[in-house]
Amino acid sequence: MGRKMDIFTIGLIGAVVVVALILVGLYFSYYNRIRVYENQIDEAWSQIDVQLKKRYDLIPNLVETVKGYATHEREIFEKVAMARAGMISGTPQERMEASNMLTSTLRQLFAVAEAYPQLKANENFKLLQEQLQGIEDKIAYARQYFNTSVLNFNNLITTVPGVWFAGGRGKREFIAIPEGERQAPKVQF
Amino acid sequence: MEQRRTFFEEQRRNGRDSILLAIVVSLVLFGLVYTFAYIFAPQDLIIVLPISAVLIIIYTWASYQYGDQIVIAATGARLAEGDEYIYLNNVSEGLSLAAGMPMPKIYVIDSPEINAFATGKDPEHSSIAVTTGALQKLNRAELEGVVAHEMSHIRNRDIQFMTYVTVLVGLVSILSYIIRRWSWVGGSRRRSRDRGSGSFEGAVIIFGLILAIVAPIAVALVQYAISRRREYMADASGVELTRFPEGLASALEKIKNSNQGKMKVDEAVSPLFISDPNHSALDAFFATHPPIEDRIKRLRQM
Numbered sequence: 336m337g338r339k340m341d342i343f344t345i346g347l348i349g350a351v352v353v354v355a356l357i358l359v360g361l362y363f364s365y366y367n368r369i370r371v372y373e374n375q376i377d378e379a380w381s382q383i384d385v386q387l388k389k390r391y392d393l394i395p396n397l398v399e400t401v402k403g404y405a406t407h408e409r410e411i412f413e414k415v416a417m418a419r420a421g422m423i424s425g426t427p428q429e430r431m432e433a434s435n436m437l438t439s440t441l442r443q444l445f446a447v448a449e450a451y452p453q454l455k456a457n458e459n460f461k462l463l464q465e466q467l468q469g470i471e472d473k474i475a476y477a478r479q480y481f482n483t484s485v486l487n488f489n490n491l492i493t494t495v496p497g498v499w500f501a502g503g504r505g506k507r508e509f510i511a512i513p514e515g516e517r518q519a520p521k522v523q524f
Numbered sequence: 525m526e527q528r529r530t531f532f533e534e535q536r537r538n539g540r541d542s543i544l545l546a547i548v549v550s551l552v553l554f555g556l557v558y559t560f561a562y563i564f565a566p567q568d569l570i571i572v573l574p575i576s577a578v579l580i581i582i583y584t585w586a587s588y589q590y591g592d593q594i595v596i597a598a599t600g601a602r603l604a605e606g607d608e609y610i611y612l613n614n615v616s617e618g619l620s621l622a623a624g625m626p627m628p629k630i631y632v633i634d635s636p637e638i639n640a641f642a643t644g645k646d647p648e649h650s651s652i653a654v655t656t657g658a659l660q661k662l663n664r665a666e667l668e669g670v671v672a673h674e675m676s677h678i679r680n681r682d683i684q685f686m687t688y689v690t691v692l693v694g695l696v697s698i699l700s701y702i703i704r705r706w707s708w709v710g711g712s713r714r715r716s717r718d719r720g721s722g723s724f725e726g727a728v729i730i731f732g733l734i735l736a737i738v739a740p741i742a743v744a745l746v747q748y749a750i751s752r753r754r755e756y757m758a759d760a761s762g763v764e765l766t767r768f769p770e771g772l773a774s775a776l777e778k779i780k781n782s783n784q785g786k787m788k789v790d791e792a793v794s795p796l797f798i799s800d801p802n803h804s805a806l807d808a809f810f811a812t813h814p815p816i817e818d819r820i821k822r823l824r825q826m
Contacts (some may be wrong), residue, residue, distance in 0.1 A: 375624070382621055421588025462607055476622035478769070484624070 365491075365500035372488035376507060379481035380427060383510075386477060387422055387434055390470045394437075396417045397463045401444065404454035410449050414440045428508070431478075435513040439470060482509050535681040536755060542685045544761055546584050549692040553580050556699045559732020562725070563703070587691035592643040592651055592683075594691050595796065599641070599789050601631035601653040612659060615668050616652060619675050622765045628652045628678060637787050638662060638779045641796040643687045650678045661782060662775055664748050671774030672762035680761065682754045686796055694792040696739055703736040707825035751795040752814045759819055763826055773823040780816045 398412055418440050421433030445464065448454050455461075485507045492501035543689030554577065561572040585762040587594070604612050613630055620627040630645065631653035652674045658667065677683050763769045779799045787801035794801050799816065 381626065386621075462610065465611055465614065469610070469618065472614065472618040473621050476618040476765075479622050480624045 347446070350362060362500055365497055366484065368372060369488070369491060369497070369501060369504065372491060373482060374482045375490060376481065379477065379484050382477040383427075383431075383474060383481060387430060387475045390434070390437070390474070391419060391422050393466060393470070397444075397460075397467065400457065400460050400463060401448060401454060404451045408521065409446075411440065411444050411447055415444060427510070431510055434474065438513070441467060442473075478510050478512070485509050493510050538681040538685045541675075542588075542688055545685070545689060546588075546691070549696065550580050550584055552569040552696060552735065553583075553692075553699065555735050556703060556732070556739065559728060559735065560699065560703055562728050562732065563597060566725075568747075583695065584692070587695075588645070588684075588688055591687040591691045592649065595641075595643045595687055595793060596631060596651060596653065598694075598793055599633055599653060601633045601651075604630040604632045609659075612654060612667070612671075615664065616671050616675075619668065619672050619765055623675055623679055623686065625675075625679060628675070630654070632656055632659070635787050637783050637785075637801065638670075638775070638799070639783070639787060639801055640670050640674050640798045641793075642683050643796060644678060644683045645687075646681070646684060648685055652678075655787075661778055665768060666775035667767075668766050669762065669768070669775045670798060672765040673758050673772060674762075675762040675765060676758040677754070680754070680757060682758065686751065686754070688798060689823050690792050692738070693744065694790065697792060699742045700736040703732060711727035734757070755798075755814055755819070756822065759823060760826075763823065769823040769826040773820045776816050776820050778821070780820075807819075 394415060398415060401408070402412065402454065418433055418437035422430055422437065424430075425433070448460070486509075489506045491497040492504050493506065557576040557580070558573065561569055561576070565572060574665065581673065584767070609630070609632065612632070616630050617627050625647045628642070628647075628650040631651055633639070633653050633655045635655040636657040637655055638661055640652065640654045640658055642652045652671060654667075654671070657671060662670065677686070726798075759772060762772060776799075783799060785800060785802055787797075789797075789801050
């Protein structure tokens with residue numbers, strides 16, 4: 336009887352140990368995956384941040400160049416300056432909103448530039464235009480990567496078994512895509 | 525998530541393929557070198573063979589390590605630097621941000637044709653080359669489609685395998701060519717020196733000759749079969765980056781309509797390109813790329 340109990344007890348202990356090991360293994364694996372995704376989201380945001388700063392630094396150059404030719408467009412310069420100021424501080428969400436505002440005011444600025452053939456032919460202006468267009472695309476692409484990372488993270492921490500190991504982490508916010516950006520705007524004269 | 529899993533599968537498959545290929549090609553190379561030595565210097569076989577075995581191992585390793593530089597040099601690509609190429613660099617940097625991987629080195633090739641290729645060891649050491657023709661003839665969305673396709677070759681780890689194949693196959697074809705070309709010279713010289721030294725010698729030479737003729741064809745067939753599947757894969761995952769299938773579809777259409785297939789690049793390098801740089805009569809059998817119409821159709825159905 337005693338011997339049988341022993342075998343039963345050993346079996347039970349064994350089973351408990353195996354289950355515990357599996358749980359610990361799962362915990363490590365999911366903990367690491369969650370951290371990897373968290374880091375990926377941070378990294379994605381810092382890529383956006385880099386582009387926002389580059390954009391912030393380029394704007395004065397652009398405005399100076401345009402001012403040289405289009406002296407009477409005060410209103411648009413003010414709008415650009417306002418949007419630019421909003422990009423440097425605040426929460427990521429606020430900064431992205433400021434950046435989106437800048438995108439649309441820059442479009443107006445470039446539309447205005449269409450009326451000045453000399454400005455359009457200026458090499459420096461063309462280069463700035465390409466750089467800003469490039470940055471705009473890069474922000475869009477970096478945001479796409481950010482949102483994919485957030486989606487992966489949210490999927491992981493809201494589904495079983497990831498949700499058991501999430502340690503109370505909440506879902507991360509996506510960066511909203513501005514309405515006008517889905518289709519390329521057409522400027523016609 | 526589904527897409528992601530296929531990436532990992534693709535990466536694993538590429539790793540496995542590379543090892544398999546390295547072994548097969550090394551054996552073929554050794555066979556060729558053996559014949560080569562047998563024809564030209566039969567008395568020195570005992571010295572030649574160990575040395576060549578070591579050289580083959582070094583070559584195999586070097587083509588893994590430096591294959592991208594060999595390929596870049598073979599196509600005459602130069603670094604895309606300066607304001608002239610800011611547009612290309614911007615497009616590429618944007619797509620590498622979307623892929624969440626480091627920016628590859630960007631090269632340009634002087635050619636009026638629309639073409640591009642990617643090469644490298646891994647995403648950290650990778651390069652993309654685009655022709656000047658592509659820069660002139662494609663609009664931004666089309667260029668993005670093409671660069672995203674190349675970026676996907678990097679992300680799927682195709683480049684490592686493809687570059688590796690290219691460099692190894694290059695050597696096999698060179699050696700085969702030399703043997704085919706010179707075997708009768710060496711053979712006749714030897715025959716006059718030691719007449720009738722048995723049938724073994726004849727068998728080796730015949731085997732070597734067959735190898736020299738068949739090896740390049742066999743390796744090329746494998747190379748072509750593999751590269752076709754990869755092209756569809758890269759088209760699909762490139763679109764995942766740009767979210768705009770029409771960009772690549774319209775670029776391929778321009779390639780179809782305007783490319784002459786007369787780029788001056790070596791046959792061995794051609795599977796790396798997005799569109800076959802030289803057309804030939806053997807296209808139906810040896811097409812390194814799936815029919816362009818079929819690729820366009822698939823893209824438009826996405």
